[in-house]
Amino acid sequence: MEQINLPQLPLSVEWKEENLFLLDQTLLPLEVKMERQDSAQQVWDSIKALKVRGAPAIGIAGAFGLLVAAKPHLELSEAEFLQALKKEADFLDSSRPTAVNLHWALERMLKKAQENQGKSNEEMLRLLRDEAVAIQVEDGQACEAIGRHGQDLIQEGMGVLTHCNAGHLAVSRLGTALAPMYLAHLAGRKFKVYADETRPLLQGARLTSWELQQAGLDVTLICDNMAGAMMRQGKIDLVIVGTDRVAANGDVANKIGTYSVAVLAQHHQIPFYVACPFSTLDFSTPTGKEIVIEQREAEEVTQFGERRTGPVGIQVANPAFDVTPHELITGIITEKGIFRPPFGQSLKAAYQP
Amino acid sequence: MEQINLPQLPLSVEWKEENLFLLDQTLLPLEVKMERQDSAQQVWDSIKALKVRGAPAIGIAGAFGLLVAAKPHLELSEAEFLQALKKEADFLDSSRPTAVNLHWALERMLKKAQENQGKSNEEMLRLLRDEAVAIQVEDGQACEAIGRHGQDLIQEGMGVLTHCNAGHLAVSRLGTALAPMYLAHLAGRKFKVYADETRPLLQGARLTSWELQQAGLDVTLICDNMAGAMMRQGKIDLVIVGTDRVAANGDVANKIGTYSVAVLAQHHQIPFYVACPFSTLDFSTPTGKEIVIEQREAEEVTQFGERRTGPVGIQVANPAFDVTPHELITGIITEKGIFRPPFGQSLKAAYQP
Numbered sequence: 024m025e026q027i028n029l030p031q032l033p034l035s036v037e038w039k040e041e042n043l044f045l046l047d048q049t050l051l052p053l054e055v056k057m058e059r060q061d062s063a064q065q066v067w068d069s070i071k072a073l074k075v076r077g078a079p080a081i082g083i084a085g086a087f088g089l090l091v092a093a094k095p096h097l098e099l100s101e102a103e104f105l106q107a108l109k110k111e112a113d114f115l116d117s118s119r120p121t122a123v124n125l126h127w128a129l130e131r132m133l134k135k136a137q138e139n140q141g142k143s144n145e146e147m148l149r150l151l152r153d154e155a156v157a158i159q160v161e162d163g164q165a166c167e168a169i170g171r172h173g174q175d176l177i178q179e180g181m182g183v184l185t186h187c188n189a190g191h192l193a194v195s196r197l198g199t200a201l202a203p204m205y206l207a208h209l210a211g212r213k214f215k216v217y218a219d220e221t222r223p224l225l226q227g228a229r230l231t232s233w234e235l236q237q238a239g240l241d242v243t244l245i246c247d248n249m250a251g252a253m254m255r256q257g258k259i260d261l262v263i264v265g266t267d268r269v270a271a272n273g274d275v276a277n278k279i280g281t282y283s284v285a286v287l288a289q290h291h292q293i294p295f296y297v298a299c300p301f302s303t304l305d306f307s308t309p310t311g312k313e314i315v316i317e318q319r320e321a322e323e324v325t326q327f328g329e330r331r332t333g334p335v336g337i338q339v340a341n342p343a344f345d346v347t348p349h350e351l352i353t354g355i356i357t358e359k360g361i362f363r364p365p366f367g368q369s370l371k372a373a374y375q376p
Numbered sequence: 377m378e379q380i381n382l383p384q385l386p387l388s389v390e391w392k393e394e395n396l397f398l399l400d401q402t403l404l405p406l407e408v409k410m411e412r413q414d415s416a417q418q419v420w421d422s423i424k425a426l427k428v429r430g431a432p433a434i435g436i437a438g439a440f441g442l443l444v445a446a447k448p449h450l451e452l453s454e455a456e457f458l459q460a461l462k463k464e465a466d467f468l469d470s471s472r473p474t475a476v477n478l479h480w481a482l483e484r485m486l487k488k489a490q491e492n493q494g495k496s497n498e499e500m501l502r503l504l505r506d507e508a509v510a511i512q513v514e515d516g517q518a519c520e521a522i523g524r525h526g527q528d529l530i531q532e533g534m535g536v537l538t539h540c541n542a543g544h545l546a547v548s549r550l551g552t553a554l555a556p557m558y559l560a561h562l563a564g565r566k567f568k569v570y571a572d573e574t575r576p577l578l579q580g581a582r583l584t585s586w587e588l589q590q591a592g593l594d595v596t597l598i599c600d601n602m603a604g605a606m607m608r609q610g611k612i613d614l615v616i617v618g619t620d621r622v623a624a625n626g627d628v629a630n631k632i633g634t635y636s637v638a639v640l641a642q643h644h645q646i647p648f649y650v651a652c653p654f655s656t657l658d659f660s661t662p663t664g665k666e667i668v669i670e671q672r673e674a675e676e677v678t679q680f681g682e683r684r685t686g687p688v689g690i691q692v693a694n695p696a697f698d699v700t701p702h703e704l705i706t707g708i709i710t711e712k713g714i715f716r717p718p719f720g721q722s723l724k725a726a727y728q729p
Contacts, residue, residue: 052687186601217693220677222575222599225685228678233687243691246575246677247601248633252698255635280601282608286643287636324573324599325581328683332578334405334586338596340570345605 027167028196029205031237033057035080035192036087038156043087047074048192052233063092063111070118070125077193078267079162079300082124086155088115089132090148097144104144108136108151123268127302128158162195165300166202168358173203173263173298176356179212181260184250186219187278188230189265189298191238199298200265201235203356208240216242217259219250221278223323223341247280254291262288262295263356269297269304273349273366274311279342285351294353301357304370311346319343380520381549382558384590386410388433388545389440391509396440400427401545405586416445416464423471423478430546431620432515432653435477439508441468442485443501450497457497461489476621480655481511515548518653519555521711526556526616526651529709532565534613537603539572540631541583542618542651544591552651553618554588556709561593569595570612572603574631576676576694600633607644615641615648616709622650622657626702626719627664632695638704650700651709657723664699672696 033055037044044057049072058074060066066088069075075084092111096104112129119125135154139147177183189200197205204216216235221227228244235242245253253259262284266277275281275297288295308314319341325333333339355362355370362369386408390397397410402425411427413419419441422428428437445464449457465482472478488507492500530536542553550558557569569588574580581597588595598606606612615637621629628634628650641648661667672694678686686692708715708723715722 053684219601220575220686222573222601228686232690236687236690241691243693244677244686245693246632247599248572248575248636249693249695249698251636251639252632252695253693255698279599279605283601283604283636283640286604287639290639290643324597327680330681330683331406333573333581333597334589337585337589338594340596340598340602340606342602342605345602345608 026163027170027206027209029191029238031239032191032234034196035075035077036083036159036195038087038152038159043091045069045075045084046192048076048230049074051229060088060091063088063114066091067115067118077188078124079194080192081119082128083155083159083162083195085115085125086128086132086158089129090152090155093148093151097148099144101141101144101147104147105136105140109133131158159195162300163197165358166194166197166199169199169298169300169356170197170202170206172358172360173296173356174206174210176261176263176294176296177203177207177212177214179214181214182217182258183214184217184219184253184259184262184284185231186227186264186281186284187221188226190231190234192230192234193265199300200263201231202298203263204235204240205238208238214241215258216240217250217253218242218244219247219280219284220244221280222247226278250284251287254287254293259291259293262293263298266297266299266303267344268308268314269299269355269370270308270310270314271306271367271370272310273352273355273364273370274314275347275349275352276311276314276316276344277347279345282345282347285347289351295351296354296356297352298356301359301373304374306371306374311348314346316345317343379516380523380559380562382544382591384592385544385587387549388428388430389436389512389548391440391505391512396444398422398428398437399545401429401583402427404582413441413444416441416467419444420468420471430541431477432547433545434472435481436508436512436515436548438468438478439481439485439511442482443505443508446501446504450501452497454494454497457500458489458493462486484511512548515653516550518711519547519550519552522552522651522653522709523550523555523559525711525713526649526709527559527563529614529616529647529649530556530560530565530567532567534567535570535611536567537570537572537606537612537615537637538584539580539617539634539637540574541579543584543587545583545587546618552653553616554584555651556616557588557593558591561591567594568611569593570603570606571595571597572600572633572637573597574633575600579631603637604640607640607646612644612646615646616651619650619652619656620697621661621667622652622708622723623661623663623667624659624720624723625663626705626708626717626723627667628700628702628705629664629667629669629697630700632698635698635700638700642704647706648704649707649709650705654710654712654726657727659724659727664701667699669698670696
């Protein structure tokens with residue numbers, strides 16, 4: 024089956040002529056710059072500095088990053104090379120300790136190496152490259168399947184709201200929350216997308232509105248506090264957001280502000296969908312209550328570039344995520360299909376550990 | 377009765393030794409600067425550039441501004457002086473055509489002049505100064521009464537959320553939405569205030585959190601999209617906001633985002649109050665549907681100081697206000713007391729045209 028691409032958009036992670044290139048997302052929407060990664064340290068710095076962000080994209084960057092990290096060790100004995108790979112994987116893994124996909128991708132790469140002990144270093148490197156490519160391809164297939172399952176939720180003339188960036192830039196291609204929008208657009212349907220700017224880091228303004236605009240969709244940028252008024256005016260018919268983790272009962276952790284959108288959607292009787300690869304489901308977490316929410320620095324709220332916007336010494340709350348309880352969720356769109364309430368049962372039935 | 381002041385805070389409009397000083401609020405929270413106003417043009421520019429903002433504060437600035445504008449005309453004959461006053465009032469009124477209080481204050485000043493035709497120019501100027509002082513004093517009395525009626529809504533240990541700035545900086549003193557908080561604080565009660573930053577112009581971050589911090593209250597700044605999560609965590613027990621206009625049925629127009637806060641408050645069964653002088657009630661507007669919402673420039677959303685945050689050419693929605701329907705409002709706090717539903721009846725009963 025031919026895969027669906029978005030030729031107007033750069034890949035967030037690209038392996039080209041045996042080199043790793045990362046799109047520097049901190050420069051968007053002002054500049055599109057693919058940066059070649061020449062060392063493990065550079066990959067580590069790129070992940071740390073959020074040049075590459077979005078859990079799946081970080082995982083893919085880590086897998087290819089391990090190839091970059093391995094190259095200087097090719098002259099070692101085969102046993103030493105394997106040891107070096109483990110050390111480099113640990114190092115890369117330390118760049119974003121909370122990113123589950125990064126750890127998962129590096130583990131998968133090491134497992135491949137372990138299974139092929141005794142092969143020459145060059146042969147090992149080729150096998151690992153194939154594994155990294157497989158991780159990227161599989162992610163792309165999952166995103167495309169999410170898009171196919173979700174695209175018919177979007178009908179001609181609708182207004183669709185999203186929050187933060189769960190788009191092409193966050194994954195291998197197409198995105199999770201944005202995949203249904205891209206596929207509906209490619210199918211020729213006309214509809215409007217509203218992108219919440221997503222304070223404090225403005226992923227909606229800088230990334231979502233940019234990638235949708237580049238791909239030719241009809242997108243309107245709004246401040247987070249405008250979503251309610253837009254719903255009341257009848258401009259929003261559907262909400263689709265991404266997620267960082269889904270608990271076993273269907274509670275969903277996602278970017279701060281997602282919960283408010285879900286409450287507003289319920290008040291206006293607007294369907295609220297969450298899109299993610301099935302691997303985002305964490306059956307070891309029974310409910311959203313057990314999800315620990317990262318608190319981030321006050322300066323993200325009180326500084327804007329060089330400019331201070333809040334008083335010196337002001338107290339700030341800056342939770343990075345919130346939890347949307349399953350009662351507010353209409354459906355969870357995955358590559359396996361759309362799951363419906365009661366999520367505790369529907370998700371569990373599809374789970375193969 | 378002695379009036380309640382906040383000695384830690386500058387006045388937004390101050391008449392001192394026969395000169396008008398305006399606090400330049402565009403410099404807050406970085407700098408506190410009182411700017412002497414030496415001409416009608418300077419006052420016009422100050423209002424236009426939002427150095428003074430908040431409907432009551434603009435009205436007071438306009439009244440004193442007319443004195444500044446009158447001074448160069450003192451050598452004219454008495455009839456010519458009156459004509460000059462009218463021209464200057466028209467000019468000042470054109471600085472913010474939608475600010476009802478500005479028009480109202482200037483009309484009141486002209487009426488005073490009209491009633492005293494024949495008096496010497498010096499005597500006229502003194503009478504007009506007394507009238508401007510009266511406007512400022514009456515506004516302060518209304519704010520203080522709003523504070524007295526509202527202060528017992530705030531009990532020890534509560535969390536109180538507000539949106540935008542309806543504070544000391546927006547009026548003569550104390551504020552409308554913030555007056556109950558100041559009085560509860562002065563009464564020795566301990567409670568927490570949460571200030572929505574209020575995108576796009578950040579009045580909550582720049583003004584509300586600053587004035588509450590200066591006055592010694594326990595205030596925490598949050599992004600607009602965090603209010604829902606804070607409510608779910610049980611941190612918010614009460615919401616008080618200001619308003620720009622109240623329709624006859626109790627529908628309320630206020631800064632964009634107020635409606636979302638009201639829906640979130642209802643979902644969490646948190647009381648939602650609106651505070652305003654009784655003069656904010658517009659009985660000529662039957663419901664919120666008749667209130668025209670100002671749409672502002674896209675750049676307020678896509679630019680931050682010198683820094684661009686949204687893609688070039690992106691579509692933006694930027695309504696300055698939204699309407700909160702009366703069903704979501706627990707009470708309207710005015711200098712005449714707290715009005716309760718059904719507002720159509722309770723407000724009408726207190727109205728004396």
